[in-house]
Structure formats: C-alpha cells, structure tokens
Amino acid sequence: MWKKVLISGAVGAAILGAGGTALAATGSNSPSPTPSTTSSTPATHSGHTKAKHRIAATMRRTVQATWVTGKDGHFVTHDAIRGTATVGTSSITVKAADGTSETFAVTSKTKVRDKGDLKKVVPFSTVHNDDVVGVLGTGSGSSLTATQIVDAGPPSTTS
Numbered sequence: 001m002w003k004k005v006l007i008s009g010a011v012g013a014a015i016l017g018a019g020g021t022a023l024a025a026t027g028s029n030s031p032s033p034t035p036s037t038t039s040s041t042p043a044t045h046s047g048h049t050k051a052k053h054r055i056a057a058t059m060r061r062t063v064q065a066t067w068v069t070g071k072d073g074h075f076v077t078h079d080a081i082r083g084t085a086t087v088g089t090s091s092i093t094v095k096a097a098d099g100t101s102e103t104f105a106v107t108s109k110t111k112v113r114d115k116g117d118l119k120k121v122v123p124f125s126t127v128h129n130d131d132v133v134g135v136l137g138t139g140s141g142s143s144l145t146a147t148q149i150v151d152a153g154p155p156s157t158t159s
Contacts, residue, residue, distance in 0.1 A: 063096045079144055082134040084155070087127055092146060094135050104137045104146035115152040127151045 064081040083096035093103040112124050127133060132155050136148040 063098050064100055064102070076138055077140045078136065078138055079140075080134070080136045083132070085127055085129060085131045085133045085151075087124075087129050087131075092124075092127065092133070092135060092149065094133060102135075102144060103142070104135055104144045106146050106149075110146045110149060112149045112151065115150055118150065122151075124149070128154075130154060 062080070063083070064079075066077065066079050068075050068077050070076070079102065081094045081096050081100070081102050083094045086093040086095070090106050091103055092106055093101055095101045106124050110124065111121050112127060114120065114122050114126065127149060132152040134150040134152070135146050137144045137146040139145050
C-alpha cells in the first residue's frame with residue numbers, strides 16, 4: 001500500500017511542482033504567500049494537507065530527480081526534470097536551470113497538460129520550443145519515455 005501512496009505522491013508532486021516551473025525560470029526572488037493558520041479542513045485531514053504543502057514546496061525547488069520503485073522484483077526508474085523545452089516530432093529535450101539536459105521519447109501514452117488546466121489533456125503539438133515544462137518519465141540512461149508533461153508556456157519576462 002505504501003508503494004502506491006509514494007508513487008501517487010511522487011506523480012502528484014511532479015504535477016504540482018511543475019506549477020512552480022515558471023517561477024523558477026523567471027528567477028524571481030519574491031516569496032510565496034504564507035499559508036493561513038486557520039483552515040476549514042477538518043483536523044483529521046490536517047496532516048495530509050501539511051504533507052501536500054511540504055511536497056509542493058520541495059518540488060518548487062527541485063530541478064531534477066531520479067528514483068526507483070519496485071514490486072515483486074520488478075523495478076522501475078522514474079525521472080523528473082523541469083526547465084526549457086526543445087521539441088522534436090516524437091521527443092522532448094529539457095534543459096534544466098543547472099545546465100543538465102535530458103531527452104524523453106513522446107508516445108501516444110504520454111499525457112500532456114497545460115499549466116492553466118491540469119485536469120485537461122492537450123496534444124503534444126501545443127508544446128513549443130523554449131516553453132517552460134516539467135517532464136516525468138520512466139527508463140534509464142539515454143532511454144527515457146515521457147509519461148507526463150506539464151507545459152507552463154513561454155517564460156514570463158519581468159521588466
């Protein structure tokens with residue numbers, strides 16, 4: 001059960017963390033709003049809510065991550081990165097803020113989501129070169145396949 005919770009949490013965190021992609025790409029140093037100390041959430045859910053906020057805060061600072069999950073001797077390597085996209089016909093290369101680049105194959109099973117509506121799946125063709133993206137995939141080494149892409153659009157410019 002814990003493995004399912006951890007996998008679900010990691011996927012959710014990657015999607016939530018992609019929301020911070022645009023902020024990280026702009027280099028803004030403005031602090032995020034402080035969560036309210038009062039909550040309409042019942043006390044039984046407060047631990048879960050706090051955990052979600054900690055995961056989201058960690059993902060906003062995360063540039064890239066790799067982790068392995070396993071069940072019954074079968075192991076899967078997961079990879080996540082956020083940065084600037086270079087789009088191919090069936091691949092996406094992401095260059096992170098630390099200069100690391102990773103290329104993922106994009107298949108018909110890859111779910112692409114727009115940061116504006118994370119519930120809606122959009123075509124891969126909506127992702128453009130230089131868009132700020134977060135990509136979650138599986139595989140290892142140079143053989144990575146994207147499972148989720150969150151497109152935050154072009155980097156915001158500040159005057």
